[in-house]
Amino acid sequence: MKKSTVSPITVLFVVAAILISYYSDVSSAESNSDPTPAPWPHQFHSILFVNFTGSLSLIDLWYDWTNGRNFNIIQDQLGELLYDLEWNNGTVFRYTLDDDKKKCSSALIDVGILRPNWLDGATYLGQQFIDGFHCSVWQKVDFIWYYEDIVTKRPVHWVFYTGRSIHVMTFEVGAVLEDAKWQAPVYCFDKKQVHDHPASDNDILEIGSKGILREFI
Numbered sequence: 001m002k003k004s005t006v007s008p009i010t011v012l013f014v015v016a017a018i019l020i021s022y023y024s025d026v027s028s029a030e031s032n033s034d035p036t037p038a039p040w041p042h043q044f045h046s047i048l049f050v051n052f053t054g055s056l057s058l059i060d061l062w063y064d065w066t067n068g069r070n071f072n073i074i075q076d077q078l079g080e081l082l083y084d085l086e087w088n089n090g091t092v093f094r095y096t097l098d099d100d101k102k103k104c105s106s107a108l109i110d111v112g113i114l115r116p117n118w119l120d121g122a123t124y125l126g127q128q129f130i131d132g133f134h135c136s137v138w139q140k141v142d143f144i145w146y147y148e149d150i151v152t153k154r155p156v157h158w159v160f161y162t163g164r165s166i167h168v169m170t171f172e173v174g175a176v177l178e179d180a181k182w183q184a185p186v187y188c189f190d191k192k193q194v195h196d197h198p199a200s201d202n203d204i205l206e207i208g209s210k211g212i213l214r215e216f217i
Contacts, residue, residue, distance in 0.1 A: 007051070007084045007094060009059060009072055016021050034124040037146060038153040040116040041067045045175035046155075049167040059166075062177040063113075069182060070113040085184055089111035093184040104188035119146060130157050132169055 045068055047060040060073035068088030075081050085093045090112055095104035123140035128147065129135070132157045133145040147157035158166040 007072060007074055007082065009074070009084065012082065035124055036124075037119040037136070037138050037148050040065070040114075040118070041173045042116055043174055043176050045170070045172040047169040047178070049169055050164065051167075052162070052164040063174075064176060065113070065116050068112065071177060071182065085182065086113050093188050095185060095188055097185065102185070102187050104185065106188060133157075 006085060042062065043064050046059075046061045046063075048061055052056045056077040057079075057157040060071075062071040062073075064070065070086040072084040072086075073081065074084060080096055080098060083093075083095050083097065083101060085095075089174075090109045092107045092109060093104060094106075119138065125137040125139055125145075127134065127150065128137050130147050132134060133147075133149045133154050134151070138146045138148075138149055140146065143161050145159040146155065148154065149156050152156045154171045155168045157168065160166075
C-alpha cells in the first residue's frame with residue numbers, strides 16, 4: 001500500500017484547533033484598549049502563497065463554516081495538484097484527480113475545522129508593516145502570528161511556529177464553492193485504495209511539531 005500524508009496546512013490548522021481548545025479558558029492579558037482580530041466570515045475564498053524554508057506552494061482555500069467544511073486545493077511548485085477536503089465531523093480526504101495516477105487517503109481526527117472566532121484570546125503585539133500593508137499583529141498560544149490590515153480588517157499574513165509563512169493574496173467574503181465540487185471522488189471510498197487511520201490528539205500534536213503527518217498511512 002502506498003504511503004501518503006495529510007497536508008502540512010491541514011495539520012497546522014488541526015493543531016491550532018487543539019491548542020485553542022486547551023487554552024479557551026485562559027484569560028487574556030490584553031488591556032481593554034487593545035484591538036481584537038476580526039472573526040472570520042462564515043464563508044470566504046482566498047488564494048494563499050505559502051513559503052516553508054524555500055518550498056513554495058499556492059493554496060486555493062474555500063472556508064465554509066455554514067456547511068461545516070473547508071477545502072484546500074494545493075499546488076506545490078512543479079508538483080501535482082492535491083485536494084485536501086475537511087469536514088467538521090473530523091473527516092479528512094486528500095486526493096488527486098489525475099486520470100493516470102488517482103490517489104486518495106482519508107483520516108478521522110478528533111477536531112473539526114477552525115471556528116470563525118478561533119482567534120479569541122489572542123495576545124495583541126502591536127502594529128507592523130508587512131507585504132505593503134499596515135497591520136495589527138496578534139499571537140495565539142505560541143502557535144501562530146496573525147497579521148490583519150488595520151483599515152479593512154482582512155487577514156494579510158500568517159506565520160506558524162514551524163516557520164511556515166502564508167501570504168493572503170485574495171480574500172473574497174461570501175464566496176461559496178458549488179456543492180458538487182465538495183464531493184470526494186468515488187475511489188476515495190474503495191477500501192482497496194484507501195486506508196482509514198484514526199489520529200489521536202497526541203499523534204497530531206507530535207506530528208504537527210514536525211510540520212507533516214508522517215505516520216498517516
